[in-house]
Amino acid sequence: MKLSKKSDYALRAMIYLSMHHKKGAIQIKEISTSERIPQKFLENILLILRKVGILNSKIGLKGGYELARSPDLITLGEVIRALDGAIAPVDCVSKTSYRPCSEEVTCVIRGVMMDIRNAISDVLDRMTFADMCSRVKESLEKKETGVLTYAI
Amino acid sequence: MKLSKKSDYALRAMIYLSMHHKKGAIQIKEISTSERIPQKFLENILLILRKVGILNSKIGLKGGYELARSPDLITLGEVIRALDGAIAPVDCVSKTSYRPCSEEVTCVIRGVMMDIRNAISDVLDRMTFADMCSRVKESLEKKETGVLTYAI
DNA sequence: ATGAATGTCTATCAATTCTATATAGATTGT
């Protein structure tokens, strides 16, 4: 039931970009340094997020990435699905990657897995990066530590 | 966020054993045939469930496996943890495999992951194999199909 | 124009995990 490193990094990068929304293109190097993410790995991740329409990019000198939409219109679920695929524990209860299993009609495990899928979706598909930004700010107010990464 | 084949097979075998509770030792071969699980693979799985105290075994001719406790005292969560490890998406929110991460105090992703862990736990740690048996029986009443496997 | 800085794309690699099988051994009932 693990969250992949890819999604972990993606969430952190997305929070970073959300915190710097409307400030122009942010370069991969800046994100990779601030959040301590291997740069080459991050390149692949941001490329995926761009291809699914979550990020926009600008090539060339002074290029970089920025959110394609306002942070309140992007959910954690959307990002995790882009990188890890379905959030459902089994495909026969997935909305985005549904595949029937052989014994679907009588399968009693399916019901439980559906409950889990829905529970995870309730969290991830409701939580936006605007919410995450609010939490970062709260966290910063409480603790006056200078450094903050959005690490897990 | 996938459920492993190991846990999938384990759940099915456990439901089978729960449906045959108090009927003496059940042999691996019977379970593996009925539930269409590779026998050698199932052997390893049942061995693990025995080592954590969920199953009892009897060696030798007429040997086999049976539940170590009543089905209403064994949860799906316990079985899945035995095979897949923690149900939490990241270790820093796991109760059974907790490991701190570097930025725990200020980490904003952690809160979300904690919500997911709790949501999954709410389902898996409440649901017992007695509940699963009830569902199997309901399912059988509704549909008079002869065959029933507890597949996903 | 030129060149340095940046994103794009594809390939590749090493390590790990997952799924499954193999083999040798111990125990039991008849």
Add this chain to the structure above:
DNA sequence: ACAATCTATATAGAATTGATAGACATTCAT
């Protein structure tokens, strides 16, 4: 004795994961 059964550990192949490499295309400042 012996066949059936569980025990224990090792191993193999495939898939996945995490990360890196390198050639290429585009842009901006000068």
